[in-house]
Amino acid sequence: MLKPVLILCLGNEVLSDDGFGAEVARRLIEAGGLGEEIEALFAPLAGFNLLDLLQARRRVLIVDTICTGKAPPGTLHLFSADILVPSRNLTTSHQISLPTALELGRQMGMLMPERIDVLAVEAEDVTTLSETMTPRVSQAVSEAVDQIRIWIDGIYVVSSCR
Secondary structure, eight states: OBOOOEEEEEOOTTTTGGGHHHHHHHHHHOOOOTTTTTTEEEEEOOGGHHHHHTTTTTEEEEEEEESSSSOOOOOOOEEEGGSSOOOOOOOOOOOOOOOHHHHHHTTOOOOSSEEEEEEEOOOSSSSSSSOOOOOHHHHHHHHHHHHHHHHHHOOOOHHOOO
């Protein structure tokens, strides 16, 4: 039996903009109304440590920060995790990327999600020890919550068409 659809917010609450995921999760949970089919949570994890949370999910939306340098801080990026490239030449388990972790999970016989999407905010500062996000990233939280609600609505439209 599959677990509820997961909105998995990642990050580190004490590294400035990396606290984005924690704040998005807090707002989603406090607002409620996600229903029994949707679970939202914050997890300060990465790589291989995500497998237990991802196992037996039909769909997952990962919310996190990203540093592409190609967009202004606070810009939201929504994309399929399929475009991410697995890690190469790993020297420690901390270097395991999401695609590498998913492939390892599949090779171990774990039921991985059919689809994983990523909603990432372009970060300005993910290295300063601070529980405060930069203004542009902080302002993007509300827009991210709105985008997540649209993503959820899209799941139900797609599911009803099958």
